[in-house]
Amino acid sequence: MSDPSFAPRPTLEAVAARAGVSRATASRVVNGSEGVRAPLAERVKRAVDELGYVPNQAARALVTRRNDAIAVVVAEPETRFFADPFFAQQVRGISRELTLYDNQLVLLLTEGAADYERVGRYLGGGHVDGALIFSLHDDDTLPALARRAGVPTVIGGRPDWSDGDTLYVDCDNRGGARDAVRHLLNLGCRRIGHIAGPLDQTASVDRLDGFRDALPDIDPRLVAEGDFTPDGGSRAMARLLDDFPDLDGVFAASDVMASGALRLLRTRGCRVPEDVAVVGFDDIVSVAEWTDPPLTTIRQDIEEMGRMMARLLLRRIESGAAGADAPALSSIVTRTQLVVRASA
Amino acid sequence: MSDPSFAPRPTLEAVAARAGVSRATASRVVNGSEGVRAPLAERVKRAVDELGYVPNQAARALVTRRNDAIAVVVAEPETRFFADPFFAQQVRGISRELTLYDNQLVLLLTEGAADYERVGRYLGGGHVDGALIFSLHDDDTLPALARRAGVPTVIGGRPDWSDGDTLYVDCDNRGGARDAVRHLLNLGCRRIGHIAGPLDQTASVDRLDGFRDALPDIDPRLVAEGDFTPDGGSRAMARLLDDFPDLDGVFAASDVMASGALRLLRTRGCRVPEDVAVVGFDDIVSVAEWTDPPLTTIRQDIEEMGRMMARLLLRRIESGAAGADAPALSSIVTRTQLVVRASA
DNA sequence: CGGCGGAATGAGAGCGCTCTCTCGGCGCGT
DNA sequence: ACGCGCCGAGAGAGCGCTCTCATTCCGCCG
Incomplete structure (x- = not known):
């Protein structure tokens, strides 16, 4: 079996060598930072194309501490998650917004509390930069889990406790x-x-x-x-x-x-x-x-709420990275609207 | 804002120091490999607990070249993906099977061909160990994309071309x-x-x-x-x-x-x-x-087909890692069954 | 025409982990 | 009692990348 995954992926080093520059310069070009003169940048870009270079995310994540991925955790059996169009729309909104900022969506489905330990491990493992949690029930330990894991979180729907630190998006x-x-x-x-x-x-x-x-x-x-x-x-x-x-x-x-x-x-x-x-x-x-x-x-504009959740989370992550003087973020409560059709 | 993500996560090094052993030994214990004498192992485990140590996945992935995550790529607007219970059931099967093997599910939603480039980058970036692709239409370039990215793939539903190398799961x-x-x-x-x-x-x-x-x-x-x-x-x-x-x-x-x-x-x-x-x-x-x-x-047993897809993919990944003498894998076609209710 | 400032480039130190390889110590055979 | 072999533990070399810092190169001013 000619498994193409065996063709070793080219590294930045290889690109740099081919372009006749240093790894640092190659990195600069790849990451689109300025301050590289055009001809050099051109050579690097060509090398990237020729080699089919794609940065290794693990290596990058290791140093930047960023994954450009956020988790969507659903505290609900898949059955309901998929059956209920509400989630569908919200996830769509989230997905669209994340895509806009080049973030990936990692779906974490939980079937009962047994899965919480696994989810906790995952969140703690630094796989994702943040988490969106849905559909909480009383005394759900998921948010606590996320907090312990040190993962910025935004909750879908007002949680049943409140402290200034917990961000959520809900409608009125x-x-x-x-x-x-x-x-x-x-x-x-x-x-x-x-x-x-x-x-x-x-x-x-x-x-x-x-x-x-x-x-x-x-x-x-x-x-x-x-x-x-x-x-x-x-x-x-x-x-x-x-x-x-x-x-x-x-x-x-x-x-x-x-x-x-x-x-x-x-x-x-x-x-x-x-x-x-x-x-x-x-x-x-x-x-x-x-x-x-x-x-x-x-x-209620469900998809928009999904987008808001994503945006809020992204901003929170951003602000965490920016340090203490980041702008204060607050939860969002959206307006609702009566739509009259025929049933009343 | 007391962002807990600022508490630096303990490293293996810290665990080793606290347990008074070398990093290598700590690693051995954490990864459950044998050949570490009980008292030492005990000390390491205690240190892990006390420090709340969780391995950094990026670092691990960097060296092992394994992510324990697989992507589910849906070549369908979210609208249909979520609306159609078929996908829901299949994803549930996949999710369950992956969970069994401690793999994560990364959901990649595509809205039209514009997203393909992004998906390609993601797959190529080594974020995931494999990909499950769904709902292909004629001439869909997704499988080619995955192949180019060097990502082992299993397709849901018979593709419209055939070569021995392409694995799929479908019903009859x-x-x-x-x-x-x-x-x-x-x-x-x-x-x-x-x-x-x-x-x-x-x-x-x-x-x-x-x-x-x-x-x-x-x-x-x-x-x-x-x-x-x-x-x-x-x-x-x-x-x-x-x-x-x-x-x-x-x-x-x-x-x-x-x-x-x-x-x-x-x-x-x-x-x-x-x-x-x-x-x-x-x-x-x-x-x-x-x-x-x-x-x-x-x-057709949709959930089971989802499980099969996951299992097949996992095995393919495994076999890739094992080298050339891995057992040959083949596509699966499941049986269908007439269920008589009242409409006919 | 020498030297200075600033921008462009390169060198190198890690990020946290795994894993091979080496070394030390112990039980056993003779 | 001595040495051989083997098992358990440690040392250290990377994995591929980013980023700081030092270095070089250029255009100019004096």
Whole structure:
């Protein structure tokens, strides 16, 4: 087997020799620093081309302490990670932003706490310059892990603790939820239920809080906990309907759950929005536009949030490298927006 | 800002000093090689714990030429990558297998050929020990790129060229397609159409070939090309129905497209399977079990294929390291299986 | 026309690790 | 009791790169 990986890769040394310059000069040219006279630079570039030289990243990383790679750590079984379009969009945003700055995305999937040790080792090993952590649940040790590993981190979604040092990007879950319920109220709904996400995540809690803001002193049974899956939404909807046959409005904490709720509503013969009006959250287009009827929802710009996470992290890494007098960085909370379609 | 990344990470040297041994011995202990007497090894381990030592991967990679990381390159816009459960399952399989062997997964998303240069640089940079490439289209230069970069590669899905050196993992697309059509035939269908995938991918072509195997000399208009999305399936179904009102059977080249077809069939008032029987391909459970009616389909074990890809690649890397007398590796084609649900 | 300043180039010291090679010490055979 | 062989530990040479610092070369001014 003629394994091409056996052809030893040319080193900077070789390039320098061929160009008749020193390694230092070759390095300067390769890294695009100025102060090399044109003819020399030209010769080096030619040598690079002819030899097909590509810098060895390990060697470079060893001295620069930079990897130009950041990890995306998902504290969620792959099943949900891939099934949920929310992650998909966020990762896309991240990926695009990182690409812009020539950084690579290393995906670290965890299946339960057993993998945490492995992830910790990886982060500590200096493989990546930073980490983006997603979808935290109560008491998740992932951020602590990253911190111990000395890896700059940005979290997707407000964490359930707060200290000035923790950076995150989230949307205004509470305000968005409030808007959703007010919309329902304006439509004339009198009996409004809420399909919440798992309450060990702040996004769910914040949305529930927003719901309560608009509807204080509500019967607690009007809140049914789902799990961000269609089925969960469906089950929660069923419970709500069983407990409150006079239900005429529902705010679901995610579009995906709302789609499940819609499905159940249909099997129960309820018309949407005539009998029951439904508002979702997220505005995941591939879901919200395709439900029957199309979903009224609270829009958050998920991809943009992904980009922001990446940018924030990159800046934090940068500032770490720059020293103490770096500009202070702060978490970002984005605005949400009501998108009215047909379901409410 | 008290950036913890500024606490310099302890080096092997420090561990050795603390344990009162040489760097070499410390290294031996850390890497679990034998031939170090227990008391010494014990002291080293203690030092590692106390210092919180984690080996610097860049330094290690520099000398071992191993990164314990492999790249997954997706020649597909993120949109489809994330939207399509097929990739999700495959990546899960890969991730699991890699984790087993303490390898990391680096996800390289490409958005069009513009990104190829970047990917090439990355692969050539020695960041990863190997690459898994997915979802190739005609004349895709990705494999050539990987080869030029000297990176061992395994391809997901049969490539459209063949040479003994190219390793791939695929299922028996043609045989599966044949089975699907035969099932339709056994059911008594007389006018069977095919919703094909994009014909610049071998999987689509192979499935079409299987369709033709079972139905030679068929009217070419009975084949409608889709794009592996629900919408594409829907559109193709519409075309088929328009051209052949007497259609009574459809074989779709993917479950996702079949679900779109089902949707269209419903809007047209066709009963499934009474009026038109439908068979899909893939057996993506989250799709096939949830369509209405549940989808009869051709099962391929996608996750297992992912695992196989990873294993094959790891072995190829291994064999590269072992030298010429490594066992010959060969591509894998897995068996498919008809799964009968309600749609046919 | 000598010398000075500044820019361009080269020399060389590591970065943290692995691994070969050498050396020291111990058990054993005679 | 002496020497041989072998196992366990240490010394040291890189891996390929970056970057500081010394050196050289040039254009100019005096």
